[in-house]
Amino acid sequence: MKNRHILVVEDEEQTRFTLSIILKKAGYKVTTAADGLSAYNKINSARETVESFDFLLTDIQLPYMTGLELI
Secondary structure, three states: OOOOEEEEEOOOHHHHHHHHHHHHHOOOEEEEEOOHHHHHHHHHHHHOOOOOOOEEEEOOOOOOOOHHHHO
């Protein structure tokens, strides 16, 4: 569990920050994105490296691309 990588996608900065802190304290590696499009780009970039994501935690209503479209 300690090496799991989570992508947190949330447009509200304070919520995104809080989730990130909680997950990091639980031992996860966390990457964040503020909108669906930047999350999509991070997922595609990570696929080309060893930094792929194990879990996606996303809001449903996001700018540029909804959470459902992202999934």
